[in-house]
Amino acid sequence: MSDLEPVTDRTHGSPVPAAADTGPTPPPARSARSRATERVIGVLALVGTVFTVWLGLWVTPPDRTQGDLVRLVYLHPGVAWVALYLAFGLAAVSSVLYLWPRTRSLFWDRLAAASVEVGVVFNVCTLVSGSIWGKPTWGVWWAWDARLTLTAVLLVLFLGYLALRRIPAEPEVRARRSAFVALFAVLDVPLVHFSVNWWNTLHQGATVLNPGLTLKIHGSMAWTLLLGFVSLTLAFVWMLLVRYRIGVLEDWLDANELDAALAERRSEGAGPGHTVPSEPVGVA
Amino acid sequence: MWHDAALVAGKDLRIEARSRVALSQVAPFGIVALALFAFALGPDRGVLARGAPGLFWVAVLFCTVLAVQRSVSVESADGARDGLRLSGIDPAGLFLGKAAAVGVQLLVLEAILVAGVVVLYGARIQVPWMVGVSCALGTIGLAVTGTLYGALSSGLRMRETLLPFLLLPIVAPVLLAGTRIWQAAMVGGSPGDGTQWLRLLVAFDAVYLAVGVILFGPIQETA
Numbered sequence: 001m002s003d004l005e006p007v008t009d010r011t012h013g014s015p016v017p018a019a020a021d022t023g024p025t026p027p028p029a030r031s032a033r034s035r036a037t038e039r040v041i042g043v044l045a046l047v048g049t050v051f052t053v054w055l056g057l058w059v060t061p062p063d064r065t066q067g068d069l070v071r072l073v074y075l076h077p078g079v080a081w082v083a084l085y086l087a088f089g090l091a092a093v094s095s096v097l098y099l100w101p102r103t104r105s106l107f108w109d110r111l112a113a114a115s116v117e118v119g120v121v122f123n124v125c126t127l128v129s130g131s132i133w134g135k136p137t138w139g140v141w142w143a144w145d146a147r148l149t150l151t152a153v154l155l156v157l158f159l160g161y162l163a164l165r166r167i168p169a170e171p172e173v174r175a176r177r178s179a180f181v182a183l184f185a186v187l188d189v190p191l192v193h194f195s196v197n198w199w200n201t202l203h204q205g206a207t208v209l210n211p212g213l214t215l216k217i218h219g220s221m222a223w224t225l226l227l228g229f230v231s232l233t234l235a236f237v238w239m240l241l242v243r244y245r246i247g248v249l250e251d252w253l254d255a256n257e258l259d260a261a262l263a264e265r266r267s268e269g270a271g272p273g274h275t276v277p278s279e280p281v282g283v284a
Numbered sequence: 285m286w287h288d289a290a291l292v293a294g295k296d297l298r299i300e301a302r303s304r305v306a307l308s309q310v311a312p313f314g315i316v317a318l319a320l321f322a323f324a325l326g327p328d329r330g331v332l333a334r335g336a337p338g339l340f341w342v343a344v345l346f347c348t349v350l351a352v353q354r355s356v357s358v359e360s361a362d363g364a365r366d367g368l369r370l371s372g373i374d375p376a377g378l379f380l381g382k383a384a385a386v387g388v389q390l391l392v393l394e395a396i397l398v399a400g401v402v403v404l405y406g407a408r409i410q411v412p413w414m415v416g417v418s419c420a421l422g423t424i425g426l427a428v429t430g431t432l433y434g435a436l437s438s439g440l441r442m443r444e445t446l447l448p449f450l451l452l453p454i455v456a457p458v459l460l461a462g463t464r465i466w467q468a469a470m471v472g473g474s475p476g477d478g479t480q481w482l483r484l485l486v487a488f489d490a491v492y493l494a495v496g497v498i499l500f501g502p503i504q505e506t507a
Contacts, residue, residue, distance in 0.1 A: 176506040195457040
């Protein structure tokens with residue numbers, strides 16, 4: 001693929017005559033290097049994940065007490081690490097950097113948005129995989145355990161962030177608004193953390209079952225666990241890069257959609273009966 | 285800052301005194317909510333009395349959303365927000381004033397709801413001061429966060445649906461703490477249980493008060 005691949009072909013049904021004088025500005029181009037980096041990370045994530053699945057499902061032994069259920073341990077902590085620490089931590093840092101006047105740039109805003117969106121996906125995976133583990137272990141799909149509750153609250157907070165982002169606005173206005181909401185949400189996290197901890201421990205005593213700590217980690221198990229962490233992190237980075245790029249294109253589309261559509265109409269409606277504006281049109 | 289805050293709070297409370305929206309709509313809504321909880325849980329007074337702390341705070345949370353919506357809509361008509369900004373009022377003062385007005389309305393509302401809980405649910409409060417303190421601290425937290433999110437969402441078309449979604453998860457610690465303190469106050473035994481939660485409420489209030497005082501100016505510019 002050449003470096004000047006016309007992205008417009010994918011975003012619009014038909015190619016937009018970007019070469020026209022009055023036509024829209026072309027979408028931001030990407031360097032071959034960023035393209036290659038993205039691809040390498042994606043391939044590494046895929047290979048790592050496939051290996052984790054293979055090791056986790058076939059190579060590693062079942063646990064003495066938990067049996068095959070233990071295999072979720074290769075997935076669940078890694079997903080949770082990405083969702084709760086990496087994604088939302090990155091979103092918090094980028095939101096603060098956006099709000100800080102010296103580092104204000106739409107780069108941080110898009111990074112935060114991409115990070116939250118991918119983080120929400122991982123968060124849902126955390127809750128689902130935890131539920132699947134909890135049903136046979138605890139006997140319930142959902143326990144009001146402090147950690148579970150905190151994870152769920154985080155999910156709701158950042159779903160709110162995404163809902164806010166969906167409201168159409170100027171990119172700068174949307175960026176500031178979202179950054180504030182992310183900041184407020186992040187400030188809430190320690191408060192929620194303490195309150196659900198006390199809430200639960202006061203309620204029924206500590207029943208936190210931490211799978212990682214109750215296991216005797218077998219050699220192959222430890223390696224699989226580690227590989228799972230690495231490949232899930234790589235998957236996160238890859239998704240983040242792709243989402244960031246989509247964010248850039250979306251903003252470009254928002255700014256140029258009308259121009260592009262107008263150019264299209266003008267080029268097709270040169271015949272009689274159309275009230276074309278009196279100014280000359282670049283493409284005849 | 286304080287003078288501006290008093291001016292803004294006075295203005296909002298005067299509007300409320302003349303329009304009576306909180307008193308004639310929000311407070312009855314709170315009572316309706318209490319009645320609905322009773323319908324949902326059944327007429328067993330034991331269950332209701334035990335659930336009273338949580339139900340009280342959930343009703344307060346719902347009313348907070350309404351009060352904040354009202355507080356925002358007061359400024360949204362006739363370019364009032366631009367007028368406020370043009371008037372040279374300190375943004376921190378504006379923030380504190382708006383929050384104070386919401387807080388005062390919430391306190392009145394909570395007094396009504398406390399009476400409702402005692403009468404309708406048969407809740408027996410053994411340590412009244414704890415209930416009072418928790419209401420005061422909880423109200424500060426709710427009014428402050430509500431005002432922040434209200435300002436953020438003030439220019440949005442989808443404000444009515446978005447505000448509860450953004451605000452209610454954020455104030456979850458207030459609900460947890462308020463409920464716990466109430467439970468301690470109803471059992472009457474150990475106020476030691478409650479102090480931990482009171483500290484949490486103080487932390488919550490301090491964090492969002494500081495954020496609001498510092499950031500309300502920039503937040504307003506986004507609307």
